[in-house]
Amino acid sequence: MQHLLLKEQILYLEKQLMTYDYNELNEHLADDFFEYGSSGNIFDNNAQLDAVRDDRTVTNSIKYTVTEFNIKLLASDVVLATYRSLRHNDSKLVLRSSVWKNIQGKWQMIFHQGTPTK
Template sequence: MSDTCLTLDDIETLTRLEESLWRAETRYDPVLMDRIFADDFFEFGRSGRIYPREDLILPACAARPIDVRLPLPGLKFTVIDTNSVLVTYVSEVRRALDNVETANRSSIWSRRDGAWQLRFHQGTACQAPTDK
């Protein structure tokens, strides 16, 4: 990867990894999440709460459906350096029939030993975009 571009394989991998955080079958896989979350990972949640890594590696028995819009709307990749990428998008999560929580999302992914790991994630509540 150069300083300014990602390969198609990088984009496909980062898309799959980011979406794995929103798919119940992968999000509640503690072995997978242990590999994905870097040792120094933390999150600023949509609620404003700060989540350390250990709070976000959930057991399979905690699994519940995640009603999120996929593919992730507005997915964008910005190269930070040769081994770091900022991923941004909007999440739309249905919590009830008439309640969709919308947030601007950002993730920092770093390539370590040939594998992408999530270093940081933030969700900021926002208004749902209007269709024009």
């Protein structure tokens, strides 16, 4: 039961970050966060926050569908999440993985990778 609740919580957080809302990113991306994006670019916490702060990203209006969502507990305070996302505007399917760490009682993403599929 505990695992199921954690899975639901992490899925909820993943979907919140897909809104590209500045406050959500600021709260749930760890200070040392980094990402290998599906674009092939590498991003850190500052790059993600700057993009939404400066409104250079238009992804906040893009909708996603998440499927095959699973988590694996790597340590008592570290979770690996894996899933597929389908971006509605262009039907881009991406395999995704995230590492979440419970930092001072709050789950924060420390790593994310998106790998496009053919």
